[in-house]
Amino acid sequence: MNKQETAAKIKAMISENLRIPAEMLTDDAALFGDDIGLDSVDSLEIIAGIDDLFGVNMTGVGKEHFQTVSSLADYVVANA
Amino acid sequence: MERRCVITGLGMIAAVGNSADACFEAVKLGKTGIETVASVSTEGCYTHLGAEVRGTELPAPDCDRSVRLCIRAAEEALSDAHLQGEDRAHAGLIVGSCVAGVDSLDRYYTEGKQDPSLIPRLFASSLANNTAAYLGLSGVTANIVNACAAGTMSLAYACDLIRSGEGEIFLAGGTDAFSSLAFAGFHALHALSEGPCSPFNHSNGITLGEGAGILVVESYESAVRRGAHILCEISGFGISSDAFHITAPHPQGEGQMLAIRRAMASAGVAPGEISYINAHGTGTAKNDEAEWLSLHTLFDGTGVSVSSTKSMTGHCLGAAGAIEAVLTVKALTEDTVPPTIFFTEEGKQTLAAKAGGLDFPANHCRARAMQTAMSNSFAFGGTNASMIFSKEAHTPKPRRHVPVCITGIGMTVAQDGQAPDLSMQAFAGRGVPLGFFRKLDRFSLLELASGKDALADAKLTITPENAPRVGSVIGTADGPIGEIDAFQQMICEKGPTAGSAFSFPNTVYNAAGGYLSINTGLKGTCATVANGESAGLQSLAYACDLLQGENEDVMLVSGTDEGSENLAELYRAMGHGEHFSEGSVTLTLETAAHAAVRGAEPYAYVAGYALAHQALPYTERNPSDDTVRKAADTALDRAGIDRAALSYVFAEPAVASVLALPAVCAADRIGNARAANPMHDLAQAARALHTDPNAKYALVVATARGGCCAAVVLSAQNGKKEEP
Numbered sequence: 143m144n145k146q147e148t149a150a151k152i153k154a155m156i157s158e159n160l161r162i163p164a165e166m167l168t169d170d171a172a173l174f175g176d177d178i179g180l181d182s183v184d185s186l187e188i189i190a191g192i193d194d195l196f197g198v199n200m201t202g203v204g205k206e207h208f209q210t211v212s213s214l215a216d217y218v219v220a221n222a
Numbered sequence: 223m224e225r226r227c228v229i230t231g232l233g234m235i236a237a238v239g240n241s242a243d244a245c246f247e248a249v250k251l252g253k254t255g256i257e258t259v260a261s262v263s264t265e266g267c268y269t270h271l272g273a274e275v276r277g278t279e280l281p282a283p284d285c286d287r288s289v290r291l292c293i294r295a296a297e298e299a300l301s302d303a304h305l306q307g308e309d310r311a312h313a314g315l316i317v318g319s320c321v322a323g324v325d326s327l328d329r330y331y332t333e334g335k336q337d338p339s340l341i342p343r344l345f346a347s348s349l350a351n352n353t354a355a356y357l358g359l360s361g362v363t364a365n366i367v368n369a370c371a372a373g374t375m376s377l378a379y380a381c382d383l384i385r386s387g388e389g390e391i392f393l394a395g396g397t398d399a400f401s402s403l404a405f406a407g408f409h410a411l412h413a414l415s416e417g418p419c420s421p422f423n424h425s426n427g428i429t430l431g432e433g434a435g436i437l438v439v440e441s442y443e444s445a446v447r448r449g450a451h452i453l454c455e456i457s458g459f460g461i462s463s464d465a466f467h468i469t470a471p472h473p474q475g476e477g478q479m480l481a482i483r484r485a486m487a488s489a490g491v492a493p494g495e496i497s498y499i500n501a502h503g504t505g506t507a508k509n510d511e512a513e514w515l516s517l518h519t520l521f522d523g524t525g526v527s528v529s530s531t532k533s534m535t536g537h538c539l540g541a542a543g544a545i546e547a548v549l550t551v552k553a554l555t556e557d558t559v560p561p562t563i564f565f566t567e568e569g570k571q572t573l574a575a576k577a578g579g580l581d582f583p584a585n586h587c588r589a590r591a592m593q594t595a596m597s598n599s600f601a602f603g604g605t606n607a608s609m610i611f612s613k614e615a616h617t618p619k620p621r622r623h624v625p626v627c628i629t630g631i632g633m634t635v636a637q638d639g640q641a642p643d644l645s646m647q648a649f650a651g652r653g654v655p656l657g658f659f660r661k662l663d664r665f666s667l668l669e670l671a672s673g674k675d676a677l678a679d680a681k682l683t684i685t686p687e688n689a690p691r692v693g694s695v696i697g698t699a700d701g702p703i704g705e706i707d708a709f710q711q712m713i714c715e716k717g718p719t720a721g722s723a724f725s726f727p728n729t730v731y732n733a734a735g736g737y738l739s740i741n742t743g744l745k746g747t748c749a750t751v752a753n754g755e756s757a758g759l760q761s762l763a764y765a766c767d768l769l770q771g772e773n774e775d776v777m778l779v780s781g782t783d784e785g786s787e788n789l790a791e792l793y794r795a796m797g798h799g800e801h802f803s804e805g806s807v808t809l810t811l812e813t814a815a816h817a818a819v820r821g822a823e824p825y826a827y828v829a830g831y832a833l834a835h836q837a838l839p840y841t842e843r844n845p846s847d848d849t850v851r852k853a854a855d856t857a858l859d860r861a862g863i864d865r866a867a868l869s870y871v872f873a874e875p876a877v878a879s880v881l882a883l884p885a886v887c888a889a890d891r892i893g894n895a896r897a898a899n900p901m902h903d904l905a906q907a908a909r910a911l912h913t914d915p916n917a918k919y920a921l922v923v924a925t926a927r928g929g930c931c932a933a934v935v936l937s938a939q940n941g942k943k944e945e946p
Contacts, residue, residue, distance in 0.1 A: 159722070159724060160660065160724060161660035161661075162656075162660055163646070163656075166656075176657075177656075177657075178656070178657065179655070179656070179657025179658075180657075183411065183469065183723050183724060183727070184724060186410065186411065186412065186723035186724075187722060187723050187724040190410070190722075190723070
């Protein structure tokens, strides 16, 4: 799966599971910044969602991979 | 002189034993009840441990397991207190719970939705009423659903009810059965310990438990009259709200210390006078760090003994505070401090280094002569509760007897058949950012909208100075049932690892109150009362009682119920064909003096209120005509008026006909929004008294499933003189 498709799936998952309007979730929007404002509980949900979608376990993975949809997609593509 | 509240009976069942004596004996010996979980699936989870009740046949097989545990503990408490005849029949029952009857919901889905009679057992409102119906208790009931502080708060509410004249004897405590919902939820949050929990030792998570604790709380006069053996006094308690985070405690323990300081102030004791503290001590890093800091800040150097009995009982959630109250009373009366267990030699050395001026018995109990002991409970939603038990007589400070008025109204209800606007834009307009908005479930959104509107209507701004003196009481029939049902369906379908960390916090009934506190900043007493359709009016009565204490000046009071599709589906399965509406109505209630100082104009004053109850199961709606008359007549009597003085009456037609009064009600306008309807009536009554120059008094009466009835009288003018 290429990065674009991966990112689209991650976006849909985050939008649904964390109740964020899809239009706010650009590839490079800061997930844990002021606009979207995710927190540690949300990151658990992202880990569970990515495991579910791609079978990639992100437990204990460095914070830098959680910054944006794009960085999550990069990690998934590299580790799928 | 203010009324003393004493404890005259104990009942408890938990993994460590099936009676209060057996439980304390096990805890004293450091025997744990934690084993491999048998009652729910833990397949695929990183831990399989829990503290379940085993080998004891529970009564009432047609009830939810939480009610069966509650009945078992209540029967023991009734027997221990030698409560019989009329005294028993008139006793009230206040039950704390976190997950309520989700065990029945689990069964409903696991068994393929074959048995709809399981559904009504799900609701928290059913716990106290079904238990009271089984035991034939006709005093006032309530379910306090403030998660892990619920058990302690139930005891506090029983004291408030005794002091406000709603009864002489209450059974109070808490119950929670082991549930797949809580296991999957805490698992999703990574909050479960892999091994048995050992709070303040290896603080790497909780171990869940189950059980019930029930204490007989009665007025000193009642205990003397019937020659009861007085175990100890409830000499004080304090409740606060963190206004910080929905699951994590304030890291500096600010709210915890406010609750503890309030408890000590009401008991009239200094830190050095407390011999033992049964800590909340869950075993999560965040709880243990914050609580350790709170205890050191307040008690360092006093030599107070501290332990967490959760290392033996597991964390029994809504029952925890009640179970720990039983164990604290036993510790006090037997002059024995229970230990915290699972310390290795190395762990003991680490403990010795960090315990400082606190005494922390590890693995073994300690004999210690004591007069006074404390139990602390801290919950999801940021609710903190602390209670002090004493062998010494303690006459509490007198209540203020101050007039109370309504200064703000917030209504989030259906209009012209349209559901209330709960869009992101509607909340942005109230200053709620997306990052906060998106966390909230439907029930919490309804509550936040009406709560913020009631504050705005009262022109009241929460500041760091007034925040601790502003609280809330939220009444609900069904609670956040959409979130609970969706979560339960998910784990029934996909297994215990499929729990959502995002939605689990919203399955607790007091999440809505927690979000309201976090968003507005209010830090006073925050309670959520689940008790059928009249829960909103009951909450107003509770809030009025709290305003007679010395801690709060303003209380937000709500009646809130959602109309989610999940809820509608469950009601349809129960055979209810009607359309369910939804809504939340919040009133800003404050002391007349506080309103006058800040120049707020009251809509109306609370002239009188009363509660009544008939022992009926939660599947039955209508209490007897006598019960309805009793509530209405007592409220009128307390207001000092008769029916002829009423300008307006708000009640459903069946209730109005019992009272032989012409009445109107909200259902015609907003549909069936359960607990929100009588609060809508109350808001309309307040507005009518404010705008109609000839109107003097209004009466609002509501009945509920489970045999509850509440009545409130409002007056246009402040008829009561302030006492100095």
